[in-house]
Amino acid sequence: MEDIFDQVFWKSAAEIPELKPFSVDLVVTSPPYETMRHYSDSVEDLGNYQGREYVAKLKAVLGECKRVLKPGGNLFLNFQAQIIDGLTSPTEYLVLKMAVEELGLLHVQTHFWLKPNANPLPARNTLKNSVELIWHFAKTKDFIVYKDAIREPSEWAGKDNRAYKYHELGKDPGNFLIHPKSQDQKEIHPAKMPDAVAERFVLYGSKPGDVVLDPFCGSGTTLLAAQKYGRRFVGYDLNAEYVNVAKERLAANFRPVNAVVASFDAAVSSPGTAETKLWMNVQELSVYIGVAVSTIYGKNCHGEIPVVKMGRLLRFNRNAIDEWLLSQARATTAISKPGESAPELNTAN
Ligand SMILES: C[S@@+](CC[C@H](N)C(=O)[O-])C[C@H]1O[C@@H](n2cnc3c(N)ncnc32)[C@H](O)[C@@H]1O
Structure with a gap:
């Protein structure tokens, strides 16, 4: 069982x-x-x-x-x-x-x-x-x-x-x-x-x-x-x-011991700031795009954000995130009336 x-x-x-x-x-x-x-x-x-x-x-x-x-x-x-x-x-x-x-x-x-x-x-x-x-x-x-x-x-x-x-x-x-x-x-x-x-x-x-x-x-x-x-x-x-x-x-706190996760972890914990890392965890993504951690979890639940799931871990690829942000910005500009500026991303918890 x-x-x-x-x-x-x-x-x-x-x-x-x-x-x-x-x-x-x-x-x-x-x-x-x-x-x-x-x-x-x-x-x-x-x-x-x-x-x-x-x-x-x-x-x-x-x-x-x-x-x-x-x-x-x-x-x-x-x-x-x-x-x-x-x-x-x-x-x-x-x-x-x-x-x-x-x-x-x-x-x-x-x-x-x-x-x-x-x-x-x-x-x-x-x-x-x-x-x-x-x-x-x-x-x-x-x-x-x-x-x-x-x-x-x-x-x-x-x-x-x-x-x-x-x-x-x-x-x-x-x-x-x-x-x-x-x-x-x-x-x-x-x-x-x-x-x-x-x-x-x-x-x-x-x-x-x-x-x-x-x-x-x-x-x-x-x-x-x-x-x-x-x-x-x-x-x-x-x-x-x-x-x-x-x-x-x-x-x-307690990462599962398995080779794939370990190699991911190595990439995440490689030297560099959130801006330079290719793979980010939720906290690093929060710093990178200036959005609260809870907002990111909410978007993940609704399948709105590109993410790779490794067992319990969530990992975000910087290139995929950049592309997703650009597509969000294009969509927002498209629905804005002429002369109106695009609304900012919601950073509230
Ligand atoms: C006071 S908080 C617990 C906080 C927790 N001790 C911590 O350190 O994060 C109470 C939690 O109960 C959850 N909750 C409310 N009703 C529930 C239910 N019927 N079954 C399970 N969880 C419930 C809420 O979503 C909330 O996260």
Whole structure:
């Protein structure tokens, strides 16, 4: 049977029959919150819902996560209550109630992620929302976590060696972490999780060789963390652009060993700037034609841009791109009225 892991699926995670019951060790995920940030037009896109409708949509996905989770496995769900019409939305409590009472997940602990650089809010009478929650759920009481993997240097070292204060591998970091929101959100994904946050929960909730699932994987940050630490992974996202970004990030991290790809890589990594390279990756193409990476992925999805696909890698030939740009320019000039200048390429994300 074909191995289902180390893949990113472009589909809703409301139904994932391709994953067998008890096949996943850890779920780490960050669904859209109630910000009404539409990631797609699909009725399955959680970004299109608030309140009870939102909770019902999330329940379908969490139900699937519970089905595929192994006994002893862990599920970390990142959520932030939104301030809607000047008040904190009750959805935070509704989600927790749904997970525990309706799905029967065990609420192990709530972790707090403090973001010193959270965005200011338009609401006049509230402070900025600087805390995100990460709920730790388990399927069975004998869940397994790996505290030693996330210990921090201890201030008691050499001062007080009593066992409850001092541990030779470092101290228990506590159920909070202070980490700024991702600085690379604009280029990669508007709600990208910082790599360090994803890595903390991958390390705490799994061991090498385990399988990590992210049903709302976006740009694949949790999958990358899994890959980095020797876990297997499986991700889902409704948005084709983000699936491509995730695949590209994963491929860049761990390139398949095969001669053809290797020779392509040699061409891409040859000395020279983006302007002089014959074969470019997405980032280099973005610099070369001055268009956002996300716009390039969008054009690739619609088959609008000349590209060579090598497994998960996308490579763009400079000559083919030059020709394509010229043909675009000719087409634009042809439809412009006399005296009107041609519109510029859209560089917005
Ligand atoms: C908050 S973002 C995740 C960001 C991700 N953690 C990262 O670091 O890039 C949520 C993602 O869920 C996706 N999404 C929304 N509804 C979905 C569904 N029903 N199934 C799968 N993905 C969905 C959106 O397209 C979006 O990319």
